[in-house]
Amino acid sequence: MRSTLADAPLVVSTDGTAGPYITVTTDQLGPVVEALKAQGIPNQVDDDAVMIDGRPALAVIDLGQDADVERVQTILDQLTAESRGVRPEPGLPPASHNELILKFPPSVAPVLVRRIEATPPLGWKRRTEIEARMRKMRATRAGAYCFSKNVEPTPGEVAIWLESRGTGEFFVSTIIPLQSRGPLSVEQNNRVLDDFEKTFIEPLMRGLKGHVFNYQAPTEPTLEDVLSTESMRRLKSFSAMANKGMLHPLDVQRWNSFVARTHLDNVVLDTSLLSDWLQGDGWPERQRLQLVDDYEHARSLLSVYDEERADR
Amino acid sequence: MKSIAALVAELAAAPRPVLCLDTCVFLDIITTGNRGLTDLVEVNRRLSDILVTTPDRIQLVVTSLVLREWVQRRDDVRDEVTKWLAHTDRQILEIHRAWERLGRPLATPRFTYHDPDLVNRLTTLAESLLRSSAVLHEDTTCVMRALQRVKWKNRPSHNKQIKDSIHLETYLELSRKVRDAGYGQPVIFASTNSSDFWEDKNTPERPHAELVDDLATADVVFFGRLPLALRHLGLLGPAATPFAPPAGGP
Numbered sequence: 001m002r003s004t005l006a007d008a009p010l011v012v013s014t015d016g017t018a019g020p021y022i023t024v025t026t027d028q029l030g031p032v033v034e035a036l037k038a039q040g041i042p043n044q045v046d047d048d049a050v051m052i053d054g055r056p057a058l059a060v061i062d063l064g065q066d067a068d069v070e071r072v073q074t075i076l077d078q079l080t081a082e083s084r085g086v087r088p089e090p091g092l093p094p095a096s097h098n099e100l101i102l103k104f105p106p107s108v109a110p111v112l113v114r115r116i117e118a119t120p121p122l123g124w125k126r127r128t129e130i131e132a133r134m135r136k137m138r139a140t141r142a143g144a145y146c147f148s149k150n151v152e153p154t155p156g157e158v159a160i161w162l163e164s165r166g167t168g169e170f171f172v173s174t175i176i177p178l179q180s181r182g183p184l185s186v187e188q189n190n191r192v193l194d195d196f197e198k199t200f201i202e203p204l205m206r207g208l209k210g211h212v213f214n215y216q217a218p219t220e221p222t223l224e225d226v227l228s229t230e231s232m233r234r235l236k237s238f239s240a241m242a243n244k245g246m247l248h249p250l251d252v253q254r255w256n257s258f259v260a261r262t263h264l265d266n267v268v269l270d271t272s273l274l275s276d277w278l279q280g281d282g283w284p285e286r287q288r289l290q291l292v293d294d295y296e297h298a299r300s301l302l303s304v305y306d307e308e309r310a311d312r
Numbered sequence: 313m314k315s316i317a318a319l320v321a322e323l324a325a326a327p328r329p330v331l332c333l334d335t336c337v338f339l340d341i342i343t344t345g346n347r348g349l350t351d352l353v354e355v356n357r358r359l360s361d362i363l364v365t366t367p368d369r370i371q372l373v374v375t376s377l378v379l380r381e382w383v384q385r386r387d388d389v390r391d392e393v394t395k396w397l398a399h400t401d402r403q404i405l406e407i408h409r410a411w412e413r414l415g416r417p418l419a420t421p422r423f424t425y426h427d428p429d430l431v432n433r434l435t436t437l438a439e440s441l442l443r444s445s446a447v448l449h450e451d452t453t454c455v456m457r458a459l460q461r462v463k464w465k466n467r468p469s470h471n472k473q474i475k476d477s478i479h480l481e482t483y484l485e486l487s488r489k490v491r492d493a494g495y496g497q498p499v500i501f502a503s504t505n506s507s508d509f510w511e512d513k514n515t516p517e518r519p520h521a522e523l524v525d526d527l528a529t530a531d532v533v534f535f536g537r538l539p540l541a542l543r544h545l546g547l548l549g550p551a552a553t554p555f556a557p558p559a560g561g562p
Contacts, residue, residue, distance in 0.1 A: 146365065268506075268516055299514040310471065
């Protein structure tokens with residue numbers, strides 16, 4: 001199955017032996033459960049199947065062995081159509097690396113580990129010498145496996161690390177090209193991951209209870225990720241109160257207080273993030289460019305001031 | 313440990329990009345959490361994964377002084393993170409207590425984050441990168457040049473500290489020597505020490521103006537953040553554009 005964190009398609013998956021299931025984002029969970037309930041479809045929700053930054057990101061709705069897959073898919077298609085009717089069609093999501101996670105009950109783990117350590121599927125090679133190097137360099141315990149495969153025509157031979165996380169999870173931690181000096185493109189990375197899912201993970205999970213998540217990873221950090229809570233509060237306060245056409249002296253004071261805070265926090269801020277945030281908050285282009293320019297000058301001046309003080 | 317000449321011979325035999333690192337790059341791995349820079353953990357893990365899987369892809373280089381500083385300062389930064397985790401636990405406890413005193417205890421259990429495993433694993437990650445690095449002996453000529461910087465208060469010794477100048481002079485000398493041997497691979501120096509090496513504290517892609525000529529003459533590219541250096545080398549997403557001094561000099 002495939003899921004993206006934004007606007008994921010709603011699909012009934014039938015892989016594994018746990019019965020049909022639907023993977024949904026946290027935003028989709030409520031409406032989908034409601035729609036199933038309205039049609040009398042029994043279901044069981046695992047609402048924190050995949051966690052990102054300590055919060056549930058993807059949930060699984062198990063439908064049970066006897067579920068009518070076609071009927072449920074029709075309900076999901078209808079829900080998708082209704083949802084598109086009330087909001088604009090989303091544009092193409094930004095290109096981003098996919099992630100692959102296997103979740104399974106702890107009772108399945110011993111069988112899964114035996115299968116992983118047995119002869120790999122055709123085309124794949126277990127790289128025990130690289131695993132040994134990892135144990136030596138990083139004091140890694142058991143549960144980190146390295147496999148390689150020649151993926152033609154590009155990117156050639158690649159190594160994939162499959163690592164355990166807790167008692168009920170494996171995840172692909174890294175994909176590294178073995179021949180090419182450059183990095184994998186997003187497209188190549190996702191193609192290798194899809195191939196790994198199809199030719200390695202699917203046979204591995206055959207007949208076992210569990211779910212496979214192949215989803216789009218969150219993209220670049222937002223301004224909220226980079227700034228401290230206090231800096232963000234000051235920026236929001238400035239933006240909410242400011243005259244966006246022409247700054248009032250009090251607006252300038254609030255802006256300066258924001259800049260000073262980021263400097264005290266020692267934040268390294270990519271100013272395109274600041275510009276995007278200001279644009280999203282309704283700042284006209286001329287003022288926005290001026291503010292970004294002011295920010296850069298102010299940080300530069302504050303750095304010189306720090307040095308002058310340190311010299312005393 | 314090896315001499316500059318020995319490393320030059322190794323690189324000439326098996327050319328690969330060279331990434332020279334400052335002590336703070338390793339110490340930062342431990343303190344990323346309490347300084348709001350957790351993305352650096354992933355970047356360093358990625359670099360370690362690359363070095364484990366394809367050891368000839370890139371050559372990390374440190375001075376012997378980096379190793380000494382690491383040993384001297386490692387426990388202090390570990391303590392800093394341990395205290396931060398303990399403080400976080402105390403704050404969480406107070407939040408739960410406040411709700412309980414209100415007569416509305418929180419339904420969620422009180423997690424505790426004061427777990428030495430996090431600090432240990434971050435330390436292991438930093439040490440894996442140090443173990444992958446070629447360590448350069450102290451070079452007398454480079455130390456003398458560093459002393460000159462202290463004497464004349466030249467950056468990065470404008471505050472009379474010699475250590476950063478020893479790192480810099482060693483890496484400049486390494487680059488000059490490999491270039492003399494016709495080496496075409498990039499030589500990068502990465503230091504997160506914004507006070508001594510950066511143009512200002514918000515521009516990690518630019519070395520300080522006083523260092524631009526020295527770096528350019530030795531054909532060393534500077535970055536103030538490890539992710540920028542790795543992007544420049546094509547090891548991490550789209551490449552960063554290094555700072556290029558204006559044509560014609562200052």
